Amino acid sequence: MREAASPSNAPLGDGSTVQIAMGQTTAGHAVAGPAVTRRASARITAAFADAGVTGQLHALDIDTGASVSVAATQLAATSSLHKVCLLAAFYREAAAGRLDRTRQIDITAAERTPGLSGIAVMRDAVRLSLRDLATLVVAVSDNAAADILWREVGFATVNRTMAELGLSDTVAVHSMADIRDALRAHPNLADPAALADVSVLSPTQTNRSTPRQMAELFAAVWRDEVCTGDLGEELRAVLGGQAWTHRMSSGFPFDDVRVSGKTATLPTLRHEAGVVEYPDGGRYAVAVFTRAASTAAVLPAADAVIGTAARLAVDALRSL
Template identity: 85%
Template sequence: MSEAVSPSSATTRRAVTRINAAFADAGVAGQLHALDIDSGASVSVAATQLTPTSSLHKVCLLVTLYREAAAGRLDRTRQIDIPAGERTPGLAGLAVMRDAVRMSLRDLATLVVAVSDNAAADILWRAVGFDAVNRTMAELGLTDTVAVHDMAAIRDALRAQPNLTDPAAFADISVLNPALTNRSTARQMAELFAAVWRDEVCSGETAEELRALLGLQAWTHRMASGFPFDDVRVSGKTATLPTLRHEAGVIEYPDGGRYAVAVFTRAASTASVLPAADAVIGTAARIAVDALRSP
């Protein structure tokens, strides 16, 4: 493994300037925290600003699942019977399956990461519990990372707003207000991923399984787009709400370099398809990691 070297203040300043310019060019306001998992060196842009996390909070849920399993308080292989038609709606996974299903908790977790399965996530929310998730985040020192809503509640809050194309209406939507919904900061989400990779959540086979799980995400249009190399591994989880696009994860280089990165963005446009807002997550992450890898 190559020795991690902290970037100079000039290198960090240049990276922050380039990241802010990239955010502006993409039409978004952004927050970023990139952390060298081994040296602790970091690059930050507005990284302590509280932001709604939506699906990104599924990572907190899965971290708690595996931490509870490692402590012997929960069996991640426990089978759950899931009747047809009694599932949180969504665009993939269990929500679109027509028949009854029987799955283990850890296989539900696989769907949660791979296709951001809302139905699978809500089954896990019931099995693990909000109290356990929030307690785990507090134990890890992530006191700004708080769970309030499951995915069904987030969906219901959005459906209650008839006009999601009017920015003025967003002020009334609870799940877009970090004081009222699942929330965290870019710094703490990066620190959470770093804790998983440092075996601070759990260790041994359980930790290896959790890291492998977090590498199964199907979506490559955000953070992974900044690292188009066969020998660089990107693990992570996205989140999307009206105007909000996030991703947090870990970038692993073949020389042993490991970097936890979280990028949060809010677009000025309410359009649901904004390729530039997706792509800038990868661009910003790459600039930050390049700065961390710079002598």
């Protein structure tokens, strides 16, 4: 049985803060907890550096509150990761009876936000329920499906939902079409100097959150604090349907460990947040945000370090 935890802070050599929450079951835990998490945080920081990225992380034991953090309260642009906020609001509205998630809508090819997957790449009209659009939003990060849901739910509702959940730093500003248009306005995205002027890379100007709050959002979903019953189960199932396994899932290559989550990608930015579930009942919400020095679109090491960092953090929490 895992017991409640209380936090303490320990400084890292790079000036960031590691949030440590340690189990209080025995005096041994009280002594061992900080040492374990400090070692993990140092290894995570080194892994980020080896991969050529600046990284942030928050990992949270959903049942005890124990946590490991690296720069977890610093705001960052979230891009597609904010689709999780959209779906949380969508299901919360459905639970309140203000939205029918099974309603079918017709979607023409002309009204779709361009993208690389899902209905964004289809050539003909389609008819889907709102909840099937939500499935595509996670499964293949479908930008067209996401923007239809943004119109149905509304930015104000999404932001109100985050505030109700205590996630006041998690704010939606742009649709996926807005983000695409902002990127297309800058033709020299391969030039690092040009990125300073890209609004959707600046957390003060675009969709934003922190690793701590994104992990807390996933924890809220798994604790039934967003919605309960069948709707809560359905939301978790949707978040478990992501096709991409090259980031967080790569750190947990086991048949009996389940990883649910959502990625986000912008020039130099690669993020993922989700939940890692072990067969013994352990549940860990993890958010890893990275920014690469290179502007290259393909950086396997930057993708893989998200899984490495998540695994190091979860292993530390499981050893407390």
